[in-house]
Each structure stands twice: as structure tokens, then as C-alpha cells.
Amino acid sequence: MIIITGGAGFIGSCLQAALRARGEETVVVDWLGTGDKWRNVARHAPDRLVAPEALEAFLDSRPDVSAVLHMGAISETTARDGDLVWRTNVDLSARLWQWCAREGARFIYASSAATYGGADRPELFSDDPARLEALRPLNLYGWSKHVFDRHVQGWVAAGEPAPAQWAGLKFFNVYGPNEYHKGGMISVVKVKYDEVRRGQPATLFRSNVPGLADGAQARDFIWVGDVVNVMLWLLDNPQVSGLFNCGTGVARTYLDLAHAVCDAAGLPRQVSFVDMPEALRGQYQSYTCADMTRLRAAGYTRPFTSLEDGIRRYVHDYLATDDAYL
Numbered sequence: 022m023i024i025i026t027g028g029a030g031f032i033g034s035c036l037q038a039a040l041r042a043r044g045e046e047t048v049v050v051d052w053l054g055t056g057d058k059w060r061n062v063a064r065h066a067p068d069r070l071v072a073p074e075a076l077e078a079f080l081d082s083r084p085d086v087s088a089v090l091h092m093g094a095i096s097e098t099t100a101r102d103g104d105l106v107w108r109t110n111v112d113l114s115a116r117l118w119q120w121c122a123r124e125g126a127r128f129i130y131a132s133s134a135a136t137y138g139g140a141d142r143p144e145l146f147s148d149d150p151a152r153l154e155a156l157r158p159l160n161l162y163g164w165s166k167h168v169f170d171r172h173v174q175g176w177v178a179a180g181e182p183a184p185a186q187w188a189g190l191k192f193f194n195v196y197g198p199n200e201y202h203k204g205g206m207i208s209v210v211k212v213k214y215d216e217v218r219r220g221q222p223a224t225l226f227r228s229n230v231p232g233l234a235d236g237a238q239a240r241d242f243i244w245v246g247d248v249v250n251v252m253l254w255l256l257d258n259p260q261v262s263g264l265f266n267c268g269t270g271v272a273r274t275y276l277d278l279a280h281a282v283c284d285a286a287g288l289p290r291q292v293s294f295v296d297m298p299e300a301l302r303g304q305y306q307s308y309t310c311a312d313m314t315r316l317r318a319a320g321y322t323r324p325f326t327s328l329e330d331g332i333r334r335y336v337h338d339y340l341a342t343d344d345a346y347l
Contacts, residue, residue, distance in 0.1 A: 022045075022046040022047065022048055022084060022085060022086055022087065023039070023045050023046070023047050023048070023086070023087060023088045023090060024047075024050060024086055024088070024089045024090065025037055025040070025047060025048070025049050025050065025090045025092060026050040026051070026065075026073070026076070026089070026090070026091045026092055026093030026117070027030055027050070027051055027091075027092035027093030027094065027131075028047070028048075028049030028050060028051050028062070028067060028092065028093075029049055029053055029058055029059070029061050029062050029070075030051060030053070030058075030061070030092060030093070030199075030203075031061075031195070031197075031199050031200040031202075031203060031245070032092050032131070032192070032195060032245060032248055033049070033051065033090075033092035033093070033250075034061035034062050034065075034199045034308055035198070035199055035227060035246070035248075035249050035347055036090060036092065036249050036252055037049060037062055037065055037067060038062075038064070038065040038109055038339045038347050039217050039249050041065040041066075041067075041215045042176060043253075044066070044277070046068050046085075047052075047067040047068055047069075048067055048068060048069045048070075048071055048079075048084070049062065049067040049069070049070050049071070050071045050072075050073055050079075050093060051070070051072075051073065051093065052072060052073065052289065053070070054202075056202060057201070057202065058112070058202045060242065060346045061199045061202070061346060061347070062138050063346065064346070064347070073093065077116070078175050081118050083124070086124065086126045087126060088126055088127040088128070088129065088186075088256060089117055089120075089121055089126055089127070089128050089184075090129050090130075090252065091114060091128065091129065091130040091131065092110075092130075092131050093113075094109060094110050094131060094166075095109045095110055095165075096161065096162060096206060097162060097205070097206055098135060098160050098162050098163070098206070099160070099205070099300060099301075100161050100162050101161065103161055106143065106161050106162065106165045107165060107168075108160070108170075110165035110166060110169065111165055111168050111172070111200035113160055114169045114229045115169070115172060117130075117148075118130075118173070118176070118183075118184065118187070119182075119334035120180075121184035121185070121187075122182040122183050122184050123182070124306030125184075125185050126184060126185060127185050127186040127187070127259060128184035128186070128187045128188075129186075129187070129189075129190065129252060129255055129256075130169075130187075130188075130189050130190070131166075131168040131189075131190060131192055132166045132169070132170050132189040132190060132191045132192070132264065133162070133163060133191055133192055134146075134191050134192065134193040134194070134241070134266070134268065134306075134309050134311065135158055135159070135160060135166060135203055135306070136156050136158050136163050136164075136166050136170060136191060137156060137158075137163075137191075137208075137306070137309065138156060138157040138158045138159045138306070139157065139159055139164060139306070140306075140308070140309075141191030141307065141308045142158075142220075142308075143272075143310050143312065144312075146266065146309065146310055146311055147312045147314075148191060148264055148265055148266045148311075148312060148315055149315070150174050150263075150264060151157070152179070153167075153170060153174055153264075154171075154313060158296070158297040159303065159305075159306065163298060169189075170264055171196075173187070173189060173264070174264070183262075185259065186255070186259045186260075186261070186262050187262050187263075188255050188261065188262060188263060188264070189263075189264040189265070190248075190251065190265055190266075190267040191265065191266045191267055191268075191311070192243070192267050192268075193240065193241040193242070193243050193266070193267065193268030193311050194208070194209075194240045194242045194243065194246060194309065194336065195208070195243050195244075195245050195248055195307055195345075196209070196210040196211070196242060196243075196244065196245065196331065196332075197206035197244055197246065197339075198245070198335065198338075198339040198345060198346060198347040199245075199336055199346060199347050200245075201345065201346075203244075209275065209278060210242070210278065210282060210332055210335060211335075211340070213278065213279055213282040214282050214285075214286060214335075214336060214340050217282060217286050217288050217291070218282055218286060218288075218298045218323050219240050220276055221291075222291035222292055222293040223279035223282060223283065223291065223292050223293075223297075224292075224293050224294070224295050225238075225275045225276065225279060225292060225293075225294055226238070226275075226294070226295060226296070226297040226301075226305075227294045227295065227296055227297060228307070228338075229297050229302060229305070229307075229316060230307050233307060235294045236274060236275050236276035236279070236292065236294065237274050237275075237276065237309075238274065238275050238277070238307040238308065239272040239273060239274045239308050239309070239310070240272060240273065240275070240308070240309045241269055241270070241271065241272050241273075241308070241309050241311045242269070242273055242278065242329075242331070243267065243268050243269050243325065243326075243329035243331075244325075244326040244334070244335075245332075246326065246345075247269070247323075247325050247326055248267055249324055251265075251267055251316070251321065253322055254323070258319075258320060261319050261320065264332065265316045265319070266311035266312055266313055266316065267309070267311065267316070268309070268311025268313065268325075269311065269313075269325035269326075270310065270312070270313040270325070270339065271310065271325075271328075272308060272309065272310035273328045276292065277328060278294075278328060279292045281328055281329045281332040281333075282332055282336070284329070284333075285329075285332050285333045285335075285336035285337065286336055286341070299315065
């Protein structure tokens with residue numbers, strides 16, 4: 022069986038759908054809560070749902086697990102409870118790593134582009150392990166992911182026991198269906214779509230970087246289906262281990278994104294600008310762009326979906342339909 026932590030969440034549930042389509046036996050570790058999060062797995066229910074607080078007891082029963090896909094985390098970039106973030110994003114990840122090493126299972130986990138902090142040039146987004154020490158995340162979330170990446174690199178360098186295969190994926194700006202429960206962390210694509218459908222202009226933050234025009238802030242936006250494809254490829258290639266970026270390798274501006282959303286919705290391009298909230302200042306990445314050299318060198322050859330094609334698919338196949346779930 023395959024364990025997916027956070028398997029009822031955004032990326033986790035899309036991964037769950039793909040694994041079920043392959044006929045895999047899956048165990049989702051997550052809470053469904055009292056809202057609509059259950060809809061994320063309604064069409065592709067797991068064989069078993071385990072509450073996060075029951076995970077260790079489940080693992081102690083030594084289930085026959087081939088891989089743990091660790092997508093569960095506190096992912097809010099505005100998180101403030103450092104102790105909780107450490108327990109969830111660092112300690113739990115370490116325990117799962119050690120369990121997989123003991124049991125001979127594979128381990129694929131979610132890292133983040135937030136580990137790159139204030140990097141503002143393409144060459145600074147290298148996932149070369151030798152560059153890890155130089156990274157300076159801007160927020161608690163990014164720091165916690167960076168800490169675990171460094172733990173992994175230290176264990177591997179020291180020759181300590183490791184899972185049969187391991188991979189950390191630095192996800193860039195992922196968008197797509199099943200993200201609707203994420204509140205303030207929902208993708209900009211969904212937020213802008215909701216705005217323009219209400220007849221409002223798509224609102225973007227004014228630039229707070231000298232010399233950078235409003236709307237020219239750029240990110241590497243990646244369609245969730247491409248993220249899932251990378252993880253499936255890793256499962257199909259157990260000889261590949263390492264820390265890898267997971268983006269498209271192309272930075273697109275927020276203005277590009279807003280225009281693509283308007284076009285996909287069949288509405289005029291209308292954009293307005295607002296000041297960046299004080300809480301985000303000093304923590305906001307105005308530029309991200311994944312260096313995909315190492316994943317390509319490892320053998321991954323599939324093309325990535327363009328921003329326009331991904332947004333068009335998201336809008337036409339999900340957001341503009343009666344049932345927006347995967």
C-alpha cells in the first residue's frame with residue numbers, strides 16, 4: 022500500500038486520484054473536518070483514512086507499505102506558532118523518514134520554493150545540495166521546510182540509514198482543482214477568477230521593490246497535474262533519489278496571470294492595484310523561477326503546462342462547471 026499524508030488536501034488529493042486510477046491501495050492520513058474537504062476524495066476514496074494523531078499507532082502495526090508520500094504540513098506562509106510548525110513540518114517528517122529507512126519503504130516529501138527566501142535571479146534558484154547552506158527563507162514555513170531539507174542532506178552525507186528511495190520536491194506556485202478548502206492560502210488563480218466572475222477587476226499588489234513595475238512581480242506557476250506527474254515518475258523510477266525543484270522553469274508575471282484568467286473566463290481584461298498588506302512585507306517573494314536542470318538530468322522529460330493552458334483547463338474543466346472537484 023501507499024500512504025499519503027495530507028491526502029485529502031490539495032496536492033495530496035490530486036495525487037490520491039492518480040494513484041487510485043492506477044489501481045494502487047492507498048491510505049490517506051488527514052482530517053476531513055466538518056466542511057467540504059471530503060469532496061476532494063469523493064470520487065477516489067482511499068482504502069483507509071487514518072487521523073494524523075493515530076498515524077504512529079498505525080505505523081507501529083508495521084503495515085506492508087511500499088511508499089510514504091508526505092504531503093501533510095502546516096503550509097501557511099503567515100504561520101506564527103513556531104513550536105507547532107516545528108512539530109508538524111520537521112519532527113513528523115523526521116519520524117517518517119526514519120520509519121521508511123527501517124522498513125525499506127520509499128519516501129517522497131513536499132519541500133517548498135519558500136526555502137529560497139528573497140532570491141531574485143534565476144541562478145539563485147538552484148536545487149544543488151551544495152547551495153543549501155546559503156539559503157535564507159523569509160518566513161517560518163519556508164524555514165521549517167529548509168531545516169528538514171538540511172537534515173536530510175546531513176543524514177545522507179553521513180551515510181545514515183535512508184529510505185529505499187527518497188525525494189524532496191520544492192514545490193513552486195501550484196494551482197488547480199481541490200484547493201478550495203485552503204482559505205487564505207488558496208492560489209491566486211482561483212482568487213482572481215472569483216473576482217472577475219463577480220464583475221470586479223482582478224486586484225494585484227502594488228510592487229514594493231524599487232524599479233519593479235506594479236504587476237511585474239513574477240512567479241513560477243505550475244499546474245497541479247504536472248506536480249502529480251513528477252511524483253508518479255519518481256515512483257516509476259525508484260533508482261532516482263535527491264532534492265529537486267518542482268516548477269516549470271519559467272517565471273510569469275502576475276499581470277500575465279490576471280490576463281489569462283480574464284481570457285479563460287471570457288471577460289474583458291480589467292486589473293487594479295492595491296497596497297501590499299503590512300503582514301506580508303518583508304516576507305513576500307517578488308520573483309521565483311525553478312532551475313529544473315537537476316530533475317531533467319535525472320531523466321524527467323515530460324513538458325510542463327503553460328500558464329495560459331493550465332488556467333484555461335482549470336477554468337473550463339472545473340471552476341466554470343457545476344462540480345469543480347477532481
